[in-house]
Amino acid sequence: PSRPLVADGVPIGLQRVSNIIAVSSCKGGVGKSTVAVNLAYSLAGMGAKVGIFDADIYGPSLPTMVNPEQRVLQMVAETKSILPTEYLGVKLVSFGFADQGSAIMRGPMVSGVINQLLTTTEWGDLDYLVVDFPPGTGDIQLTLCQIVPLTAAVIVTTPQKLAFIDVAKGVRMFSKLKVPCVAVVENMCYFDADGKRYYPFGKGSGHQVVQQFGISHLFELPIRPELSAAGDNGIPEVVQNPQGEAANAFSSLGVCV
Numbered sequence: 722p723s724r725p726l727v728a729d730g731v732p733i734g735l736q737r738v739s740n741i742i743a744v745s746s747c748k749g750g751v752g753k754s755t756v757a758v759n760l761a762y763s764l765a766g767m768g769a770k771v772g773i774f775d776a777d778i779y780g781p782s783l784p785t786m787v788n789p790e791q792r793v794l795q796m797v798a799e800t801k802s803i804l805p806t807e808y809l810g811v812k813l814v815s816f817g818f819a820d821q822g823s824a825i826m827r828g829p830m831v832s833g834v835i836n837q838l839l840t841t842t843e844w845g846d847l848d849y850l851v852v853d854f855p856p857g858t859g860d861i862q863l864t865l866c867q868i869v870p871l872t873a874a875v876i877v878t879t880p881q882k883l884a885f886i887d888v889a890k891g892v893r894m895f896s897k898l899k900v901p902c903v904a905v906v907e908n909m910c911y912f913d914a915d916g917k918r919y920y921p922f923g924k925g926s927g928h929q930v931v932q933q934f935g936i937s938h939l940f941e942l943p944i945r946p947e948l949s950a951a952g953d954n955g956i957p958e959v960v961q962n963p964q965g966e967a968a969n970a971f972s973s974l975g976v977c978v
């Protein structure tokens with residue numbers, strides 16, 4: 722295409738996006754995608770125009786967690802730009818919606834795919850773009866931070882002491898890049914059974930994070946079968962249960978981003 726992809730250091734397709742929120746974790750499986758998707762649908766439920774960019778090229782979760790009718794991204798022939806697919810008004814882009822891509826790639830190729838998806842997607846007017854970061858704080862994450870002008874970051878973790886070390890890495894990466902970490906979500910904090918509350922991974926590391934890094938918002942999310950079921954059936958929990966406990970937690974998180 723003859724038109725430029727980037728102007729003033731910002732991809733053309735991202736220029737009408739007001740806020741870009743990174744949802745990040747250091748390990749896989751802590752619930753980062755669950756948080757990204759429910760945060761996005763919670764913001765949409767408050768009336769915002771929202772998109773989700775699933776930047777997890779190795780393990781794209783968006784196509785499982787959200788099930789749009791149109792499951793392949795469309796390309797505009799003249800401009801070669803990518804149009805997001807959509808579910809309930811939220812725009813979605815994931816490598817998992819690209820034409821049967823293989824995930825056997827080396828780091829530089831992954832960066833190339835992320836770069837292409839980000840610089841050629843027409844997001845249009847958005848109040849929020851939620852970026853589901855790949856887990857970790859390596860080169861791919863740094864590349865992503867350099868292409869995308871992030872407004873804020875949300876770090877997702879679990880309550881173990883070990884996870885505390887990971888959060889520190891995440892906070893350090895974003896602060897080096899001058900992106901404020903506005904919240905930490907401590908996922909899978911506890912579960913309730915037989916009228917009792919259990920803390921399978923221990924307690925207290927979240928508060929340590931808040932004190933040590935001066936992050937003002939800490940959200941505790943319990944283990945709930947509904948969250949896992951919703952993740953598997955393609956309709957986010959906050960959409961299925963707009964008055965539920967998870968919806969309340971995510972709307973508080975939405976207010977602080």
Ligand code: ADP
Pocket residue numbers: 746748749750751752753754755756782908909942943944945946948949950952953
């Ligand atoms: P990540 O993006 O960090 O790899 P996911 O969001 O894909 O993690 O979550 C991993 C699995 O755990 C998914 O099957 C998801 O539905 C489930 N899960 C995440 N958070 C919760 C929770 N609070 N309660 C129950 N299941 C959860």
